[in-house]
Amino acid sequence: MNFRSDNEVGAHPSIIQAVSRAFSSGSAFSYGADDWTQRVERRLRELFDKPDLVAFPVVTGTAANSLALACCTPPWGAIFCHPSAHIAAEETGAPEFYTAGARLFRIDGAEGKIDPVKLAQALAQPVYGVPHFPQPAAVSVTQATECGTVYGPDEIVAIATSAHRHGLKLHMDGARFANAVAFVGCSPAELSWKAGVDVLSFGATKNGVMAAEAVVFFNAELARDFAYRSKRGGHLLSKMRLVSAQLDAYLTDGLWLDNARHANAMARRLVAGLTPLKGTQLMYPVDANEIFVVMPAHMHDALQDNGAKYHPWPSDRPGERAFRLVTAFDTDPADVDRFLSIAKSA
């Protein structure tokens, strides 16, 4: 009953097998000139129905986000994001580091989503071309959000339209992009470039791989300097097949989506069982695989006593105790049911 995080779990057998094979097969060209890396790009082009996208494997989401943003903004640029965005609330200055000093501006909004009206207001400030002000350069949305909600295609379009009107690029932190696609039920294209996303951090690590993300540029021009930025960040692996073999398997036979669907289904199963219980209350709609929930003290105690693992979470209301539960590609329905049974009996 480990619901602590989708980055504490292991990897899907297909991923493990792919890595094993990649390194048993002898020599391969180094620094991403190998077959796996080439194949990953081809698979992403097909998946996103975008034959001219370019993609780069990296080992962490922080690297993916920071490198992607560094391609979107000059050092004197401004990046707009939700206060809860990983790039703003965590990641310890990584975007500032990789962009050589771009400034973050937080745009608030309900349920972890940027309020498009507030964004439009912020972007309408008369700062363009005035050297006293950071120059608006990029908007970053998180999909699924840090509140476990998912932007629909129309919501992305609204933000993209604001951004593009002023010449900004739209970045999507898709650490849980697969869960978002699984929830919306549309194509990956509809939730990304067709909605106006310019560059996507396509997450995999949280969805059943070992350590692999892809930075996907829907506009190849944006990616022009990526290789230099990646190299000087120490992210150009000599044996890049380690990352690419994972992504290759992840993109094979819909594994990426199957994994996410399972995680989402387990989250729904949890919600279905929890919400009828007295004293529980969801903090946000559960669109993807994260559940933020208020539980009464006795229920929490009973769960803890019986070995359930999950994180406490800050709540705005005094006296209230909130928690985060995360499901994953390998969450066992039996674990969910056991969890619910304990909660019910508490």
Next chain:
Amino acid sequence: MNFRSDNEVGAHPSIIQAVSRAFSSGSAFSYGADDWTQRVERRLRELFDKPDLVAFPVVTGTAANSLALACCTPPWGAIFCHPSAHIAAEETGAPEFYTAGARLFRIDGAEGKIDPVKLAQALAQPVYGVPHFPQPAAVSVTQATECGTVYGPDEIVAIATSAHRHGLKLHMDGARFANAVAFVGCSPAELSWKAGVDVLSFGATKNGVMAAEAVVFFNAELARDFAYRSKRGGHLLSKMRLVSAQLDAYLTDGLWLDNARHANAMARRLVAGLTPLKGTQLMYPVDANEIFVVMPAHMHDALQDNGAKYHPWPSDRPGERAFRLVTAFDTDPADVDRFLSIAKSA
């Protein structure tokens, strides 16, 4: 007959198995709080006979070097290294990036090694405490060097003494540290902290693993900010066991040294067969697993025609054609012999 690079080869079966097991075993604490990462540090403490060292797994040598140096120098510091050092000749500004602007000064010397007299002269300049000058902060030596030679313990001591006299730290880029230890036949401690090394990039990638290096601080105080630097560089993997499991296996039962011994032996075998041949000439002594050799055109042509793979290398003498051959943990003696047989017949 692929002698192009030790980073084009696959991984040792023990490494592959270790990674497979690590990810088949279910949940593990994230961000390096897992058992593998803890065990790697313990193993390194034993190997180096230094119970207070601290170590951090990273995925590339560039990251290892840059993060290590960033812990040794302020942004206005000066780093001294050989012109051929990877950090100076390649790595595309990574040290400058991670140190926030430290400046490289090249100290020449024969066979890829820093000339200790020239280093002492450079460090004797009256620049300390004067804000017009980059402040000498670190010396970086490469072991084995980029010329395939190896510093003996006394040579390291000479450099360390100069460095420490002026308050500088000594960094060792040990991308091929194992090959150096195998050559010298001393203990890892004698070739590192006992000789004055403060921080070591302990390489593994080129020696039979997938992608793993460890930054080893012999002085824990130096490592104080490492976690922040690593995080903002995007190098704190959530599933760190991917890197640590490799290093764990690498450090088990002497695999790291066995691999290097084999590679070195294969290099010696190549040298023994090549040097008697007319028109060949070694550019540097072959201490480790890299051979820089002048070969006559007809010999090179014959080798190429028969499928031998290796890189051309710049030569200082006009008209002369030089090449680099690299052996690896899995170099087949039969390949070496076939190579020599072709060269001989040419």
Next chain:
Amino acid sequence: MNFRSDNEVGAHPSIIQAVSRAFSSGSAFSYGADDWTQRVERRLRELFDKPDLVAFPVVTGTAANSLALACCTPPWGAIFCHPSAHIAAEETGAPEFYTAGARLFRIDGAEGKIDPVKLAQALAQPVYGVPHFPQPAAVSVTQATECGTVYGPDEIVAIATSAHRHGLKLHMDGARFANAVAFVGCSPAELSWKAGVDVLSFGATKNGVMAAEAVVFFNAELARDFAYRSKRGGHLLSKMRLVSAQLDAYLTDGLWLDNARHANAMARRLVAGLTPLKGTQLMYPVDANEIFVVMPAHMHDALQDNGAKYHPWPSDRPGERAFRLVTAFDTDPADVDRFLSIAKSA
């Protein structure tokens, strides 16, 4: 009738004379080893009743703020300030640049002042020592604020106490520090180090000098690296006497305070005349020399037609037109009266 900005006016005759003399007097040691620079530090030590402070002249407020903050925070640090703070709303990434990537967090509050309760909440987050989060390192207050209000000593103490409890440094952007002291009527010490300020950007440019600020460290240890940071920022003038001679004169015979008192008095005179007029409304209390005021359209038109100069200012309420008026060391009371007379007749 130019009320556009206190940085559009000329310089006080004493300042002009001091600069002329400094450069007519022949040779002087370079890079701040000159007599003027030494004298400025002595004068500041007396003025602030702090014999161990250290001070450095710089040419702009942006340089003063950024260099001061860079001495307070590591690249992975967090700086807390009001959203209206110059360092957050303007200065185009200068703090991020000089700190090598520290992140700004905005703490809201009425009338341009940080709300100490919100600050305390932000600083109470469990992020200390956790590498995923920017490490709280500094709080920056603006004195007088960007709303023209002034923090009283107790208000500074409240913020300093929060900051110091968690090990943060308190920086004060004192671009209009003189106006604040003139308003409060206390000693410079009471409004700075005695209230907990660790480093002060002591402004002069807006108060009758040409281009001069001093970075005043009340804790010399904080200043340890200042000279290197300043040099690599291009702020170590070879003929530093240009800046120091201005500050020397500025600190002589209370010129700094006289200038500010005059500017404040002119602002009060404007307020006294404006506020009784129908349709006008102050946006904030006028503590220093900036007036943010709503005026009816016909009044604004009449003023413009008669040559009054001042900037429009964003207002939160739709339909309302707001403006900023700034007085200076040389504002002519006759100009104020003429302005009021036009406004009255409108």
Next chain:
Amino acid sequence: MNFRSDNEVGAHPSIIQAVSRAFSSGSAFSYGADDWTQRVERRLRELFDKPDLVAFPVVTGTAANSLALACCTPPWGAIFCHPSAHIAAEETGAPEFYTAGARLFRIDGAEGKIDPVKLAQALAQPVYGVPHFPQPAAVSVTQATECGTVYGPDEIVAIATSAHRHGLKLHMDGARFANAVAFVGCSPAELSWKAGVDVLSFGATKNGVMAAEAVVFFNAELARDFAYRSKRGGHLLSKMRLVSAQLDAYLTDGLWLDNARHANAMARRLVAGLTPLKGTQLMYPVDANEIFVVMPAHMHDALQDNGAKYHPWPSDRPGERAFRLVTAFDTDPADVDRFLSIAKSA
């Protein structure tokens, strides 16, 4: 008899007068929108016979060089310069800071000048487009050099041709550009853009002004981001007229050239008197206003005893004592003669 440095002297009366006037004249637009700044650009366009150049005043040579180079190179770029260049031997990481990490490569050559053959070899390396290597982006020449010699137009052309062939920009550190023009006797254009210089740090501080340099872009496209870079470096003075008024006077009635001619003439007068004396030896030809000379101990002692001031200088030959003498716009011929008379009598 102060021959220590041309940055220890005062300022020419015309410069002092210009600054006094600029600040006595009341209001002026801030941040460089003032008349003086506009006029400086116009004067430079005329002086350089280049109606489309753009120019920016800054307060130090370090700022000029670093900002100019930052406009020429990406963070992963390589800058080539002579080992003695101020940007490489001093300036404490300023170029690395402003370029966000570009790497310096030293190209040796006699008498402080880049050897064009060595430069051509360095630029011919197959690193272009390869992410492992810093990308060659700029060459920087110092005019007059740090050895007091001057590149002739043809020598600049040779370097520029190499640079431009590979797409690099040519920067000239013209801290003593005026002395170089005075020596060569050609037009400023012939020694800059007509010879291939793309951006010039046009020095004035060492030639009789207080603190002023201009960054002159002969290609306006290169200057596109200058204002942002300058602002975030803290170099956009609100009362920019302080710098511009100096440059305005400096460029009026040939003051810039007259000052340099005088300094050069005084250097020649020193050389003419010194070189016949036994035991003296010039280290380099004296083209501009710096003299590097070996003098016997008794001569040096006699000069010191009689109050002559100048710096010792490192010499390559053991046992030899070398010194640097610098003349300036206001060097008194009587001082020169007195110096020579003491030397002669020694």
